[in-house]
Amino acid sequence: MWLNKLEEKFGKYAISDLPKIIVLLYAVGFVIANISPQLYSLLELNPYLILHGQVWRLVTFLLIGPETNLIFVIFVLLFYYSIGSSLEQVWGTFRFNMYYLIGVLGTIVGAFLTYAILTFAYGESYGAFVNMDTFYLNMTLFLAYAAMFPEMEVYLYMILPIKVKWLGYLDGLYLIYIFLSSGFTVAGISVKVSIVAALLNFLLFFFSMKKIKKMGANFKARAVHKKKARAYKAKTITTKKKNGAMHECAVCHRTELDDPELEFRYCSKCDGNYEYCQDHLFTHKHVKR
Template identity: 95%
Template structure:
């Protein structure tokens, strides 16, 4: 899987506890919105203004979050943190980082494409009003959560038990409703593009992580176990002659003799007998 290959190369750069950082950014944005609405307006993702010198907006739009009353904001941020932490725990830090990073990049690309298309079609006066944020990206986080834990039950209004998958369906239907009802004004088109970018990101990961969805919450535990097993095996390999780590039991060649050689242990031999690719299937099995 492409995510596994990326994790091998760049996994060490993953940011741990990213859901907490995301929630803190939204909290800071909420404080700014209430203290200085004018300053808050300078944080929005607006391609026109970015191209005219306000380059900080390409990052600061990550502070744009829910802006209603304090109680609702606290509830939403706790909800974001809960589902984000659950996904990070099951997927692993790197995969959650990638989900959010690709989602954010998709939003940025979508904003600039919308600006370019509207400017080309109707003039810069239309493109100047394109604004986007991560609201719909966060909505697809719940879709991802529902796809991972479909049978989990939550209590709606603390009374009615309902499975998460049904809430996921409602979330998806709500996104479709917003998409269809948002109209074709500049704001409406911006909403449509934001939704499409967020859903494409969700679908990319949905189909890329079939194995993880099947294994559910056990995925991370099994992955950690495999990594520990590989690390233990690597530590217990006894160096061969001249410091080599592998040696064919038949021809006694090592990786130092030919870096292109591949070595495997034979499961049918009694003992730890290792063979090169030329003798793995042709050697006589050792029986005690």
């Protein structure tokens, strides 16, 4: 798996708690937008202005977040942080870093391709208005979350329970609707390219992460050291989980009552007695005290 090879070489450079950094950047951008709109306009990803010396825009566009009232922004940022942290825990720090980095690079490449095409077809006066941000990248973060936790329930408006997979379908349909209805103006083409870049990133990682489940399917074939086996046996005899279950995954919280076919093991690298199912034993973020 290409991600495994990259992680072996560059895993030590991964940024821990990246979801927290992303949310903090959006919070800073929101403050700037409300204090100095003129300064905020200098943060956007605009290829024309970047090529004319404003190279900081290659980075500062990461501060462009949801533009709405303060209360709603707080809920949105908390939501981003929640799904980002969950994905980081399931995939691991390096894989989450790669997902976001490739999405950001895809957005930048898409912006410059859009600028080049519009400039070639209609002149630089059209290309100069190309602007992009990470809005659609964040939407595909939720698609990734829905793909990893399809059966998890959330409460819509704090009242109505609904499974995440249905919200994921709505998210996907919304992206398709925006893509089809955005038209072929400069802004519309920018939106289309942003959506395509974000979805390609999602599909790349979705099919790569599917292999993680194959690792779990071969879980029984992995030899377990006798010492670990004895420790595992002792723990399963004395530890009780929710609803009377003997095993519970520390990531997805599934038990053998949810799926009798699931295998569970304790992680020797985590500080404490943390138990994981076959899907998350090799991908979770190790707990260190």
